[in-house]
Amino acid sequence: MISTLNGAKGHSALAIALLFLALVSPAVSQDRPPSLQFRWRFTDPSQGASLPTCSPLGITVETFDPDAGDTFGIEPFYMIAYEVEGTPQTSLIGTDNRTLEYTVTHPVGSRLILNVVDSTASGGGIPPQLYTVVEGDSTDCVVSPPSDEPEFIVWTNVTEVVPTCTPLTFAIDGGVPPYSLSIAALDSFTVTNVTIPAGFDAFTWINRAAPSSQLAISVSDANGRWATGTPFLTTAGSTDTECDGRENSNGTWESLGLVRPDRPQASGSATGSSSSGTPRPTAGNSDTDSDEDDETSGGKKNNVGLVVGVTVPLVALLLGGIGTGLWFFMKRKKDKQVSEEKGVSDDEESPANGPSNITITPFNVDDAASTPSSGPTSAGTVTTKQRDGLYSATSPTSYSGSLFHGTSEGASSDVFSTRPVVNETVPTRQPKASEAALSSVTGSSSDYTPTTVSVRSGPSGQEIVIQHRDGGIPTISELPPPYVDQRRQE
Structure with missing residues (x-):
């Protein structure tokens, strides 16, 4: 009876021990961080840094600790390819860790940072080099990049080098919040994942990465869609990465003083954040251009x-x-x-109209004389009053010669004046004096060349112009004095 009880106690103790081991072993493996559950590599040892498009590439998953051999990750497995300056892609590579394959679908020329994760989001580590996509046997599987103006974009305020403990700001435009931000460094077993709550579209991260590291920063939204424009930066500075007193923080474009730039091109530029439309802080960052x-x-x-x-x-x-x-x-x-x-x-x-305004111009041609007068007295006609006026103006001696009515032979139509013509009022001669004067004129020497007398009347009054044909001195005949008759009449 006692032996039976002792046997029962022994079996019970063994069962309890086995149960304890069964419970403790998984707990021991779970004590390791999620990123240290397994490792991955390309199955072909000769596979280099150039990855052909549309060609299946074998993937091998190994336990993280070969001595323990306690975990190989949990199926299914995925390949996350962070495309520098482009859009990351997540690809299913298989559900059996012994038959995993990865096919590159990024555009030719893309630069990739690769990481394999399992269904629990545990990562197998990031290789130390960038992979470059080259053209394979086909390019039919290549996923076209987003349009020139993608709807979901991530920017950063630093373009190339990030010193240790320096704040690094990421701004997000588009997508569905909340956002998840991932910072993947080459030759690292861990990927830093940060959740940005709803209501925020920016995040400030303090650089605690080791110097000379190369980082790819990517963002995904609540629907698992990746943002375009993954920045690629290099760290530098001190090895002291504690950065006491500095903490990461959430924010917005407005609270951080950022200005939204134009949308970037999809991919293909030489540097990461410069082609992704780096936002410009309004103050305090001189090296962000x-x-x-x-x-x-x-x-x-x-x-x-x-x-x-x-x-x-x-x-x-x-x-x-x-x-x-x-x-x-x-x-x-x-x-x-x-x-x-x-x-x-x-x-x-x-000259004004009227006799008192007559201008005396000796030896000047009178243009009006060449035109027949429309007055009652025509050229070549001398009235008794006009002759009296002529002799009165030149008395007591008058010109000797013959006065003819009309124009002399060869005379021009132009009329010249050899003496000024003076208009004045003279008393009317007695008939005797007039006859004496007229006889003196008509009885002059025949050697004297006839003189043409032109008389015209117009709006400016009567004018007598005498033209001589000779240039000599005329013979002057003495006239009987007209004063005798005047005295007798008196």
């Missing part, structure tokens, strides 16, 4: 210079033309005024 921003600024300056260089001469020519036109217009207007004033002055200086 990218090469692309400098080129854009230079292009704008060149355009401004071109516009100024073309516009200024055109404006100058236009103003010069307007000024010249105004000058000519004013000059022409002034000349016209001067001409009008001169015409008025000439009119004022011309």
Whole structure:
């Protein structure tokens, strides 16, 4: 009876021990971090850093601790390929760790950071080098990059080098919050994953990575979609990565003073964050300007210079033309005024109508004499009153010669004056004196060449013009004095 009880106690103790071991062994394996559950590698040992497109590549998963051999990860397995400056991709590589294969579907020329994860999100580690995609037997499987203006983008305020303990800001545009931010470093077993709560679209991370590390920063949204523009940065500085007093923090574009830039191109630029549209803080970061921003600024300056260089001469020519036109217009207007004033002055200086304003111009041609007068007395007709006036103007001695009615032989139609004509009122001669004067005139020497007398009347009064055909001194005959008759009459 006692032996039976002792046997039962022995079996019970063994069962308890086995049960304890069964419970403790998984717990021991779970004590390791999730990123240290397994390792992965390409099955082909000769596989280099160039990965062909659309060609299946074998993947081998091994336990993290070969001596223990207690875990190989939990199926299924996935390959996460972080495309530098592009869009990451997550690919299913199999459900059996002995038959895993990875097919590259990124565009040719892409640079990739690779990491294999299992169904629990445990990672197998990141190799120390970047992989470059090359063209394989086919490119039919290649996934086209997003459009030129992708809807979901991540930016960073640092372009190339990140010193130790330096704040690194990431800003997100698009997607569905909350966001998950992943920081993957080459030759690292861990990937830093941070959840950005809803209501925030930016995150400030303190760089605690070892110096000379290369980092790829990627963002995914609540639907598992990856953002475009994965920045690729290099760390530098001190090996002291404690960074006491500095903490990571959530934020927004506005709270961090960031300005949303233009949307970037999908992929294919030379540097990571410069092509991904790095946001510009409004103050405090002098080293965040990218090469692309400098080129854009230079292009704008060149355009401004071109516009100024073309516009200024055109404006100058236009103003010069307007000024010249105004000058000519004013000059022409002034000349016209001067001409009008001169015409008025000439009119004022011309002879007025009436006998008292007659101008005496000896030996000048009278243009009006060439035109027949419309008055009652025509050229060549001398009235008694006119003759009396003539002799009265020249008395007591008058010209000797013959006076003829009409124009002498060979006389021109132009009329000249050899003596000034004076209009004055004279008393009417007595008939005797008139006859004496007339006989003296008619009885002159025949050697004297006849003189043409032209008489015209017009609006300015009567005018007598005498033209001589000879140049000598006329013979003067003595006339009987007319005073005798006047005295007798008295």
